[in-house]
Amino acid sequence: MARGIALLGWGSLLWEGASTFDDWHEPWQYDGPCLAMEFTRVSCSRAGALTLVIDPDNGVPIEVAWCLSRRQTVAEAIEGLCKREQTTTKHIGRIVADGQVQCHDGESRQAIHTWVEERKLAGVVWTDLRSNFRPKRGEPFSIDAAMRYLKCLEGESRTKAFEYFQRAPSFVRTPLRDTFNKEIGEIAASNS
Numbered sequence: 001m002a003r004g005i006a007l008l009g010w011g012s013l014l015w016e017g018a019s020t021f022d023d024w025h026e027p028w029q030y031d032g033p034c035l036a037m038e039f040t041r042v043s044c045s046r047a048g049a050l051t052l053v054i055d056p057d058n059g060v061p062i063e064v065a066w067c068l069s070r071r072q073t074v075a076e077a078i079e080g081l082c083k084r085e086q087t088t089t090k091h092i093g094r095i096v097a098d099g100q101v102q103c104h105d106g107e108s109r110q111a112i113h114t115w116v117e118e119r120k121l122a123g124v125v126w127t128d129l130r131s132n133f134r135p136k137r138g139e140p141f142s143i144d145a146a147m148r149y150l151k152c153l154e155g156e157s158r159t160k161a162f163e164y165f166q167r168a169p170s171f172v173r174t175p176l177r178d179t180f181n182k183e184i185g186e187i188a189a190s191n192s
Contacts, residue, residue, distance in 0.1 A: 003119070005069040005077045008032055008112070008126035011052040013084070014065055015167050021084040025067045030171060032066035033115035035059070035108050039165070039176045040131035040141045045086065048153060049161035050146060052172060055131045056105045058141050060174050066124070074100070074123040085127050093128030097121070104128055146176050147183065 007013070007025055014028055036059030039050040053059075071077040078092050085091070093103045095113050100123075103109035116124050133141040137149060153161050165180050 003068075004122060005071060005074055006032075006066045006116070006119070006121050006124040007069050007077065007081065008035075008064050008066050008124060010035075010037055010062065010064045010172060011168060012164070013127070014169055021080065024070045024080055026070065028065045028067045030063070030065050032064040033108075033111045034061045034063045035111060036105070037062040037064070037172065038131075038141075038174045039146065039168075040133045041129055042132055042136040042149075043164075046164060047157040047160045049157070049164045050133075050150065050176070051164060052168065052174075053129050053131055054105055054108050055141075056107055058131065062172055062174070065169065065171070069125075074125065077123075077125045081125055081127065087127070087129070091127065091129050093126045094123060096123035102128070104130055143175055143179050147179060150180065 009028065013021075035054050036056050037052050038055045038059040039052055040055045040058050041051045041053045043049050043051045069077045069080070071080055074094060074096050078089055078094060081092050082089060095101050095103065095109070095116050101109060101113075103112065112124060131141060133146070137145065139145050150161055162184075165177060168177065
């Protein structure tokens with residue numbers, strides 16, 4: 001028997017859900033599916049900060065967090081996540097026991113599907129935004145390109161970008177985060 005609907009998380013959902021979102025899910029657990037993740041999305045809502053997304057081209061395998069939703073249906077869970085993420089249903093991934101699937105990456109879809117079956121869940125939903133580094137920056141993502149971008153940010157953009165890296169959960173270890181952490185002193189000094 002299916003035991004509920006899960007939410008997957010790896011970024012700000014874990015630290016800034018707000019009561020209108022957090023009241024609708026159980027505590028986070030840290031043994032979710034392993035997905036290819038990297039900070040490769042330039043976020044408009046975070047003043048240009050680089051945020052974590054599933055990125056099969058540039059990501060590294062990370063076991064993400066998950067929690068059980070208190071919503072009764074997958075449709076309600078999708079609606080709640082849409083509100084929290086201020087997005088539309090086309091950016092909410094899902095795998096449902098009835099066969100409904102929406103995921104932009106085939107490898108992630110398989111990993112999530114296997115994880116859902118192992119836990120006998122009725123379904124799972126997650127924010128399924130794509131990397132947009134190349135179209136936003138005019139060059140392919142690389143650690144060097146991302147660090148150049150981060151170093152040129154100023155004011156609120158710099159503050160939000162640095163905060164996102166610093167607040168990302170400790171289980172998120174990516175090449176860009178490692179480089180950012182090594183060079184943070186240099187970046188902070190260049191801001192003075």
